[in-house]
Amino acid sequence: MTTCRLCGSTNLASIVDLGATPPCERFLAAEDLEQPEVTYPLHLRLCADCRLAQIPPLITPEETFTEYAYFSSYSASWVRHAREFVSGAVRRLGLDGDSFVVEVASNDGYLLKHVVAQEIRCLGVEPSVNVGQAARDAGVPTVTAFLDSETGAGVRAEHGPADLVVANNVYAHIPDIVGFTHGLRSLVADRGWVSIEVQHLLTLVQHNQYDTIYHEHFQYYTVDSATRALALGGLSVVDVELLPTHGGSIRLWARPTEAAGEPSERMLDVLAQEKAAGLHELSGYTEFAARVGRVRRELLQFLTGAAERGETVVGYGAPGKGNTLLNHCGIRPDLLSYTVDRNPYKHGRFTPGTRIPVLPTEQIAIDRPDYVLVLPWNLRDEITEQLSYVYEWGGRLVFPIPTLDIVGSQP
Structure with missing residues (x-):
């Protein structure tokens, strides 16, 4: 990898090199054991200019997510987390029967089933055929698609703008960050909200969570770098929550830039924590x-x-x-x-x-x-x-x- 996928800089510094591994969800059947496996380098680097941590996009999302082995509903704590998020979002945003919620990478309906239960119109956008079918079987409306600006515009034209777009644990999985972010902007209403959950690079580094580096995760975010990435698609982060999920995650609340307003105090506090840890420069990664x-x-x-x-x-x-x-x-x-x-x-x-x-x-x-x-x-x-x-x-x-x-x- 010679250039940053966010800003195009060639000023990339090594954080950790984990050698070469197969894609992490490509489980083998018994008949595969006598066959060779393809491995790909797993080398995390930091862009010294825009501070995005990233690995080379050596496999495509289509290779990984068209048929997928991960079903969110098998984790009881994750289903509970999703239910609590939906309840909180309904209260925070005043969602009701006239609202519309879209979740990107909606998996097997683990989150949107709670939206359905509150009789709020919703739609899942899920690229994996097998888990998307599981969502439909559970009564969650779901389309099979990868999100980009064209897909987002198509969903908006057919279903209308979303009051809330949820993108939990997917923003790291997309090598085309700019196209995906434009897709989020296409989906959301002009005064709507986008909620994104992603592992926090701060906890990854501080707590040695290197096993969360794998080929499905193309980039690793601080609030600082996520804010910069979302801005390229016309979205501004206005609030941040620190979450315990995945060993330490951030929930970013963003809005279309023209409706955003000033960032919250807790967002400023998290940015200050990142800066104090040295993660807004190379020094925080050297050990x-x-x-x-x-x-x-x-x-x-x-x-x-x-x-x-x-x-x-x-x-x-x-x-x-x-x-x-x-x-x-x-x-x-x-x-x-x-x-x-x-x-x-x-x-x-x-x-x-x-x-x-x-x-x-x-x-x-x-x-x-x-x-x-x-x-x-x-x-x-x-x-x-x-x-x-x-x-x-x-x-x-x-x-x-x-x-x-x-x-x-x-x-």
Whole structure:
């Protein structure tokens, strides 16, 4: 990658190089195990001019999202988060039966089903055929499309402008930031609102959350860089909320620039936090790669030690972030015999690159392993509760990030 996809600068500095991995959601069927896998460089860089952190766009969204393995509704905490967001947005914006809500990358309807329940007109725009069909089956109106300015204009012409456009956990997934942002502006009414949730680069760097770097995530935002990106499409950020999701996220509230007004005090506070951490210049990133190396060494020392002692270690979850971690650490079935997942779509498949079997969650209770390595560490509270039965036979839970943490008894 030689130029910034946001501003066109060639002044790009390395933050961390994670080698080369397969796409994180490209799980393998048994018949694929004798075939080669394509890997792509996973190297995060920072534009020194506009301060956008980014990886090269080596795969297209069409390759990843036309058929997708991730269904949001399998996370109870995520569904609860969506329900609370909808309730809060209805109150904040005064939405009612005359309003119209559009969600971009609406997945299986996990969020819009709460809008439907409040009898507010809505529409999902979801590129993945399989999860979009699941949304329609659940009663959520959904069109299958990738958002760009043309798609946004077409939806607006057919359905009218949206009072609220929701784009949760998608703004990092689009290499054409400018075209996507113009699509958001096309969808939203001239005095409407756009709400965007995306992982916060501040927490990613401060808490060693490097496993959230993968090929689906083309860029990684501070409030500073997100504000600059949205401005190119005619949207201005006026408020920011700090969220615990994904280990630390930001919810950006934006409006068409002509209706925006002044930024809130809490937005200014978050910008000040980012600046104090050095993330508005290169200095805030210089130690990150060294800390990533320590995470890798700690986890490998634990796994190899357990193997030497004859102790069993299995995984819990098969998220995209887990596959970055497994590939970067070079973990294979000799160190992690299998992982489990609640999503039946992944059962009987194998993790990309590391080729670790993915089994139903019930397998843990059958095998009673000594340790369970929790790969979706961002759902720590939810998963700790789900796995409380592991303590019954003296099993322990292992969380790899931000530093290795082995939980030996119920907290």
